[in-house]
Amino acid sequence: MAVLGKPTTIKFTCYEIGHTWTPFCTHAAVGVAYSVSKEAAKIYGSLYLLTALYRNRGKKYFLGKFWRETLQSVIFLTTNGTVFIACFCIWRRLLGQFLYFTAAFMPAFTASFVAILIERKSRRGLLAVYMANVALETLYRMLASRGLVKPIHNGEVLLFSVASAVYFYFFKIKNGLPESTLSALSLIVGKEEHPPCDAQTDQQQKPRSTIQDRVQDVIKSCKPVKMLVDWLQSHSKHRLCQHQHSCISYILQGGIRMFAIGYGIQCAIKLFGSLGRTFKNPRIFLKSLFQRDNLRLGAFLGCFVAIFRAVNCLLRWIRNKEDKLHGLLSGFLAGWSMLFYKGPTVALYTATKLAEMLYFKGIASGVLPYIRCADILIYSISTAIVFHTAVIEPHNLRPAYWNFLLRVTDNRFAEMNRVLLEPFIQGCSKMFPNFWPDYDPRYTNLARQ
Incomplete structure (x- = not known):
C-alpha cells in the first residue's frame, strides 16, 4: 500500500x-x-x-x-x-x-x-x-x-464523553455557549441545569405547551398512573435544584421523555425506509415498529439525560452548592450512555463542533489568531x-x-479502473478486484491480462 x-x-x-x-x-x-x-x-x-x-x-x-x-x-x-x-x-x-x-x-x-x-x-x-x-x-x-x-476499545465513546464534559462545563456558565448550541442542549437535558438566574427566568417566562397539557390530562385521567406520579413528585429536592418537583421525578421524567423521542425517531427512519414495501405487505409496518434496533437510540438519549440529571442532583446533595464542575463530571458520565448507540460519526461531529467553538473562544479572548x-x-x-x-x-x-x-x-x-493502479498502490482495487471497463479500442490498446 x-x-x-x-x-x-x-x-x-x-x-x-x-x-x-x-x-x-x-x-x-x-x-x-x-x-x-x-x-x-x-x-x-x-x-x-x-x-x-x-x-x-x-x-x-x-x-x-x-x-x-x-x-x-x-x-x-x-x-x-x-x-x-x-x-x-x-x-x-x-x-x-x-x-x-x-x-x-x-x-x-x-x-x-x-x-x-x-x-x-x-x-x-x-x-x-x-x-x-x-x-x-x-x-x-x-x-x-x-x-x-x-x-482503542470504545474509543468513540470515550471521545464523545470528553466532548460532552467540556460542553456541559460551559453549559453551566452564563453565556458560556453560542445560542444555537445552548438551545440544542437545553432541548435535550432541559433548561433547569442553567445557572440559577437563567433557569428561574426561563421557568417564569416559558408557558406550558399544548403537548404538555395533553400529557397532564392523560395522567389525570388514569388513576394508577396519577398515584405513581404524585408519589414520585412528593419526594424531596435540594434547595438549589431548579426543577419543580422531586429529584427522582425530575430524573425519571427526563429519561423517559428522551427515550420516547429517540425510539420515535428510529421508528420513523425505519418506516420511511420501508415505505414502498409497507403498501404491499402491512405486516412490515408492525415489524418496523418493534425491531430491537429501535431501542438503541432511545436507550442512548434516555440514559444520557437521566444520568446527567442524576449526577447533578447528587452533587448538589453531597456538596451543598452549585458548581460548573458539576457539568464537567455529569457530562462525562452521561457520555458513556453512547455504549447503547456506538458510532464514530456522532463522536467525531461532536468533537469537531467543540473544536470550532473553542477556537472562536480563543479568538475572542485574544489567545488565538483569526484566520x-x-x-x-x-x-x-x-x-x-x-x-x-x-x-x-x-x-x-x-x-x-x-x-x-x-x-x-x-x-x-x-x-474508475483501479486495477491499473494496483502495481503502484497496493490494495487500491480491493473493492473492485474484477472490474474492467469496456474500452473503445480506437482510443486505447489496453486489454485485460
Whole structure:
C-alpha cells in the first residue's frame, strides 16, 4: 500500500484510469454535471423545503428566497463534481502523467475551493465542520489499515464523553455557549441545569405547551398512573435544584421523555425506509415498529439525560452548592450512555463542533489568531482528502459517504479502473478486484491480462 505522499508516477491516460465510460474529457465532465445537478436538486430541494416548513416560513420566502438558496446550493454541489473530473484531466495533461497527489488530491482541492466560493457564507462553516469530520475519520481508517494506529476499545465513546464534559462545563456558565448550541442542549437535558438566574427566568417566562397539557390530562385521567406520579413528585429536592418537583421525578421524567423521542425517531427512519414495501405487505409496518434496533437510540438519549440529571442532583446533595464542575463530571458520565448507540460519526461531529467553538473562544479572548477564510480552506483540504481516498483506496472511506458519492455521480466513482493502479498502490482495487471497463479500442490498446 502506498504511503501518503509517495511520489508514485502513473503513465496511463485519464480515459484509461478515470472516465472509463467515455474517451472524451468534455463528455465526461458534462455527464457528471448532469448527474450531480439532478441529485443535488433533490437533496437541497427537500432539505430547504422541510427546514422552511419546520420554521414556518411565509409565502414570501417560498416565492423568492427559497428558489435562490436552493439554486445556489445546487450550483455549488454541481460545480464541485464537475470541476473535479475536469481537473482530473487537466492536471494529467499539464504534467503528461499522473502523480500520487495529482491523481485525486489536487483536482479535488481545486474543485472544492472553487465550489465553496459559490455557496452562501452562512453555510460554509457547517460544510467545513462536516467535511472535517469525514476527513478525520477517513485519515484514521487509512492509518489503521496501514497498521500505524491501533483501534482503542470504545474509543468513540470515550471521545464523545470528553466532548460532552467540556460542553456541559460551559453549559453551566452564563453565556458560556453560542445560542444555537445552548438551545440544542437545553432541548435535550432541559433548561433547569442553567445557572440559577437563567433557569428561574426561563421557568417564569416559558408557558406550558399544548403537548404538555395533553400529557397532564392523560395522567389525570388514569388513576394508577396519577398515584405513581404524585408519589414520585412528593419526594424531596435540594434547595438549589431548579426543577419543580422531586429529584427522582425530575430524573425519571427526563429519561423517559428522551427515550420516547429517540425510539420515535428510529421508528420513523425505519418506516420511511420501508415505505414502498409497507403498501404491499402491512405486516412490515408492525415489524418496523418493534425491531430491537429501535431501542438503541432511545436507550442512548434516555440514559444520557437521566444520568446527567442524576449526577447533578447528587452533587448538589453531597456538596451543598452549585458548581460548573458539576457539568464537567455529569457530562462525562452521561457520555458513556453512547455504549447503547456506538458510532464514530456522532463522536467525531461532536468533537469537531467543540473544536470550532473553542477556537472562536480563543479568538475572542485574544489567545488565538483569526484566520481569514478558514472555513474555505478547511472545506477544500478536507474534501480533497476524502476524494483522494475515494479514488485511491475507497475501502477506507466511510460507507455512507461512499454511497453518497455513487448516488450523486450516477455510480461513476465505481467505474474508475483501479486495477491499473494496483502495481503502484497496493490494495487500491480491493473493492473492485474484477472490474474492467469496456474500452473503445480506437482510443486505447489496453486489454485485460
